[in-house]
Amino acid sequence: MRGRASHNVLMEDVMFKQVLGGMALMAAFSAPVLAAECSVDIAGTDQMQFDKKAIEVSKSCKQFTVNLKHTGKLPRNVMGHNWVLTKTADMQAVEKDGIAAGLDNQYLKAGDTRVLAHTKVLGGGESDSVTFDVAKLAAGDDYTFFCSFPGHGALMKGTLKLVD
Structure with missing residues (x-):
């Protein structure tokens, strides 16, 4: 079972990084929406x-x-x-x-x-x-x-x- 637990931790780490990367991309592309309304x-x-x-x-x-x-x-x-x-x-x-x-x-x-x-x-x-x-x-x-x-x-x- 030890191999399976390591695999789950590794998968959670990969998923966390993907979510974090996706959030960073969303923030970068949403910057114009946050621009000043003049x-x-x-x-x-x-x-x-x-x-x-x-x-x-x-x-x-x-x-x-x-x-x-x-x-x-x-x-x-x-x-x-x-x-x-x-x-x-x-x-x-x-x-x-x-x-x-x-x-x-x-x-x-x-x-x-x-x-x-x-x-x-x-x-x-x-x-x-x-x-x-x-x-x-x-x-x-x-x-x-x-x-x-x-x-x-x-x-x-x-x-x-x-x-x-």
């Missing part, structure tokens, strides 16, 4: 809601793209939505200045350096994208995204965080 799709509705409340941006991304879709049916002058990114401390002042700027200016003050990125104001069924340099973001700073259409920012907002 874009996000976000939807705004006629109920004044974004479908995301938080966005994480990897420091490994050079640029980040936000794809906004207005999934409602109402026109932009009645229920328009945009996506605006500012430091959290700047949000309210940007909103206030945006109301004064009006719809023709996307409810954003022209040349406002507090606005880090923004889409245009969309009506139901429309889409827009914005791509910005991640280097504009600083680790540890608080960022808020929101809709600058008058009255929407109270409900249509979320956080954006730099991670990794």
